[in-house]
Amino acid sequence: MRLRLDRLGVEIDGRALVRDLDLDVDSGRITGLVGPNGSGKSTALRCVYRALRPTTGTVRLDDRELPALPRREAARAVAALTQENGSELDFTVAEIVALGRTPHLRGNQAPSRRERELCRRAMADLDVLHLADRGVLTLSGGERQRVLAARALVQEPAVLVLDEPTNHLDIRHQIELLALLRRTGTTVLIVLHDLNLAAAVCDRIGVLAGGALVASGTPADVLTPELVRTVFGVAATVVPHPLTGDPQLLYSLEGHA
Template sequence: MDLKLDELSVVTDGKSLVRGLSLDVPDGQVVGLVGPNGSGKSTALRCVYRALRPSSGTVWVGEQDVTRLPMRHSAQTVAAMTQDGGVEFDFTVEEVVALGRAPHLRGNQALSGRERGLCERAMEQLDIGHLAHRGVLTLSGGERQRVLLARALVQEAKILVLDEPTNHLDVRHQIDLLSLLRGSGLTVLVVLHDLNLAAAACDRLGVLSQGRLVASGTPAEVLTTQLILDTFGVRASVVPHPLTGGPQLLYALNSTR
């Protein structure tokens, strides 16, 4: 299912957080949002999963305005993993993952055998199956991140929205997670801070600065030395990855302007 942000703007307390953002996320592609802190990335994502209503503009899921969908239908269409989506009570890992099925259940309806299988498969994919009976509050930050992604996956939504999903993850689990997204067949909009991971994982990138989209295109088109300098204030060399040929950024200490 296609996702489209159409002239999206968010104004809060007289401050423009997002300004006329238009971005297409085609069916089955992984599109990354990158940009400095405070550039509007998370705010834009909140409009997609309906934690925030835009001041103007529209989020289209397929041919429908997401704000006009019934909440249950919206949750069946868009799944989100957010920065502030932690768990405050000490549920077990399998209980938290099972919460992803809530949009598909009525009242206290029990999980079906198929749904239990979905949860088990997601936990295995995220390498947390061995933690199923552990309390979430006993886990490391990286383990919790993987639990929350498993919860989003079992939602079986067509669109997946992720806000900095690689936070707290070691390098192996960063690569495993992004490889899973690339092979999922889902429409994915993801905020990433690591530009090299974004270059490797995303079909296209949108670069935000001060709430505006300043560049969009393939990683090779977008990640130039001039854009990195203008947007992030960092001098970087862009070289081809020796295995994939994709762009890789090399930094040095004291490289900020």
Template sequence: MDLELDELTVVTDGQSLVRGLSLQVPDGKVLGLVGPNGSGKSTALRCVYRALRPSSGTVRVGERDLTRLPLRDSARTVAAMTQDGGVDFDFTVEEVVALGRAPHLRGNQALSGRERALCARMMDRLDIGHLAHRGVLTLSGGERQRVLLARALVQEPQILVLDEPTNHLDIRHQVDLLSLLRGSGLTVLVVLHDLNLAAAACDRLGVLSQGRLVASGTPEAVLTPQLVGDVFGVTASVVPHPLTGDPQLLYSLNSAR
């Protein structure tokens, strides 16, 4: 399912956090949002998973205005893994993952056999099956991240929205998570801070600065030394990855402008 942000603007307390943002994520593609802290990335994502209503502009899923969908329907269509999506109560891992099925259930309806198998399969895929009966408050930050992603995936959405999903993950699980996104077949909008991981994992990138879209396109087209210097304030060399050809940035610790 296509995702479109059409002239999205968010104004809070007189401050424009997002300004006229227009982006399209085609069905089954991964688009990464990158940019400095405070550039509006997370705010834009909140509009997509309906935690925030835009001041103007439209979020479309397929050809439908997201705000006109019943909440249950939008929850079945869009799943989110957020920075502040932690669990404050010591539910077990399998209980938290099963919460992803909530938009598909009525009242206290129990999970079907297919749904229990789906939860188990996704926990195994994210290397947390052995933690199924552990309380989430006993887990490391990286383990909790994988639990929250499993919860989003068992929702069986068509669109997946993720805000810094690689936080707290070791390099193996970062690569595994991003490989999963690339092979999921879902339409994915993801905020990433690591530009090299973004270049490897995303079909397209959108670069935000001070709430505005300053560049969009393939990683090869977007990640130029000029743009990285202008937007992020560092000097970088861009070289092709020796195995994949993806652009990779090399920084100097003395390169900050």
């Protein structure tokens, strides 16, 4: 399923947080949003998972406007891993992951054998199966993040939206999560602060600054020393990864633009 942010604008209290944003997320591809703090990345994502209604423009799934879809249909189409995922209820890990099937069930309908296996496999893929009977409030931040990622995956969405999903994760679990996103073949829109991770996992990258899109293209086209200096205010040398050829940025502590 193709996702499109169509001239999206968000204004709150007279301040434009996102301005005239056009961005295509091709079906089955991973598109990243990067930019400095306050550039509008998370605000744009909130419009996609319907936590926020845009002031202007719209979000489209193929040729349909997402805000016009019934909530259950939208929940089956779009899953989100956000930065506001706290819970005060001490559900078990297995119960939290199973909540991802809620848009597909009616009333008190019990999960099928296939759905239980889907949950088990997602927990195994995210390395939380051994935590299945633990209360989620007893987990570390990284463990809880992996549980919530598993919940999003079992939703079987056409579009997966992730806002800084590698927060709290150690390097092994960062790599495993991003590799898993590659294998799913799902349409993915992801916000990442780490430009090197973005270059490694994303097919295309959109760069936001001041709420506006200032560059869009492949990682090699977008992540140039000139753009990094202009947008992020730091000096960087770009070199090819010795194994993959992906652009990798080397920063200098002395190099402020």
